[in-house]
Amino acid sequence: MTKFLCVIAVTLIPIAAFSQVKFDTVNVKQIGEGAFHYSVVASSVPWTLEVIEIDLTNDIYSLETVKAEDKLSAYEKTSSMSARKSVEGHQVIAAINGDFYSGGTPTNLQVLNGEILTKPINREVFGYSSNSEMFINTTSYDGVLKIAGESKTINNVNRVRNSNNIIFYNHFFGSSTSTNEFGTELTLKAIDPWVVNGEVKAVVISKAVNEGNATLTDSTFVLSGHGAGATILNSVSLGDTLVVNHKVTPATNSITQAVGGSAKFISEGINQGNWPERHPRSALGFNADTTKFYFVTVDGRQSTSAGMTLTELGDFMLGIGAHNALNLDGGGSTTLVVHNEVANSPSDGAGERKVANALMLVSSEQKTGNLHQFEINPSVKKIYRNQSFAYKVEGSDENYFPVNLISQDVSYSLSEGFGAEISDSGLFIAGNNPDTGYVFVEYNGFKD
Known part of the structure; x- marks a missing residue:
């Protein structure tokens, strides 16, 4: 049931102070439990x-965060x-x-x-952990690679490889690392679930020296080294287990989701x-x-x-x-x-x-496709006399997922004595005089 408030004038509220601004909630819709x-x-x-x-x-x-087209550089x-x-x-x-x-x-x-x-910059980030803890803070990156228990620096993530660097590349970067032949690249497969601020073990499945442009897949990642970085990676053999830790501080808990902002x-x-x-x-x-x-x-x-x-x-x-x-x-x-x-x-x-x-x-709820409830939007509407407004009727299932309605099976009516009109399509036309009333909608035995 939708209540109409038909008015012929409005009172403007001064906004010298924010507290004087009047907010109206014109529609409320439950979209999930x-x-x-x-x-x-x-x-x-x-x-x-x-x-x-x-x-x-x-x-x-x-x-959960999502990346455009699941690619690092995409819209x-x-x-x-x-x-x-x-x-x-x-x-x-x-x-x-x-x-x-x-x-x-x-x-x-x-x-x-x-x-x-991507690595953080000097702006705030929202982070969310596997146990639903969350934070908003400015963060910094400290990538650590452990080889035979010895810690080395990961200099950057999914960026161009510079001199003497070790760069971490994953499938979001593209189909390959796009590096030149002057370096060493290890392709690894993680054997632990990925997490930021936590150690992830991975096994070396291929090693390429002075080749470049290593292939990236959804199930592998690449450590690409140049100069001093290549020398470090050259000490690794096929089948070795390395440990990667993408540390983001000052956060201390493991991070599964993060997105940046400005303030x-x-x-x-x-x-x-x-x-x-x-x-x-x-x-x-x-x-x-x-x-x-x-x-x-x-x-x-x-x-x-x-x-x-x-x-x-x-x-x-x-x-x-x-x-x-x-x-x-x-x-x-x-x-x-x-x-x-x-x-x-x-x-x-x-x-x-x-x-x-x-x-x-x-x-994680399932769509059932069964009509369980429907509602008129917006639920309250203030309009001037003689103006018109088209209403939208929406149905949903038990879990509040949308269910399509057949528009010709929707019927509209007004409360008795309400000085207005409503068409078969839901177009409401206000009368010439101030009035208050209700719009009723019926659909296959459902009525609101």
Whole structure:
């Protein structure tokens, strides 16, 4: 059942102080067990925000990063990454665009299911461990290679090999290392699960001296050395077991997922936002005991939403419960996806932008395809007299996954005495006089 509030005037709220801005939640949709999507507006500014709130105490959920096209240097829409990674038993409930990037490569650290793609820079990172512990912090990289118990330095990850370096390459880099022949390359197979901040044992399965351009596969990685680095690798024989540890400090726990951003603008409940311009923005955050996690976008550069400063976004996120928050890539990149559909209004004229990576909320629940409930969106609507508005009816199964409805089987009606009209297609037309009433929807025996 949808309640209408038909009005002929609105009261503008002064925004000299942020606390004076009135926010209205115009739609609430449950998208999973303990997971909700809120659409929020502040018409006086104006602002339009989308919020995902997740109860992480439910063990059906996990947070995972995703890389565009599963390649280090590539672009892909967030909605495409979400759809591509949604498979049986691994359904992406929601996703938000991730880090800033250059040439399709994230500028900061990314860890995906324990595999490292890029080293960190001097900006904050969100990290998530296998036991669901999380942090937002500036990090540094210290790659360690143990050969016969002796520690050597891994100088970089998935980057061009420089003089006297040892570089770690994995399948995200491409089909081969693209190195020249002046060096030594070991191809190894990990025998432990990949993790950052933890030792991973691996067996040498091939060794190439003065050849270069070693092949990379999903199940192997390459250590490529030049000069002093090559001398170190030359001491290794086929069948040897080496140990790799991608240390990221100051984090101490093992890291299975990580995505970078530009600023930790809420730190331990304190708003530290210092970006004064209003822009479209994307952010992630979590509450004080890390049981609730948030994806938040605010649209901008549009007549319906001006964008926010980081201080304004910080105030908003503190208000919904965030205790720590990280600013992600914004502007035209700002995208929030729910069940593989874009939920916000990206500011680029061409629509959703291709980006370098994203963060996903993944559910282990199964789709059943059985209609269990349906709802009208938005659930509350304020409009002017004589204006019209088209409603959307959506169905879902027992686990809140979308179920397609046959539009011609949906019927609409109004509460008795409501001075308005509604068409067979759900187009609501407000009357000439102020009024309040309800819209009813019926579908194959279901009624709301």
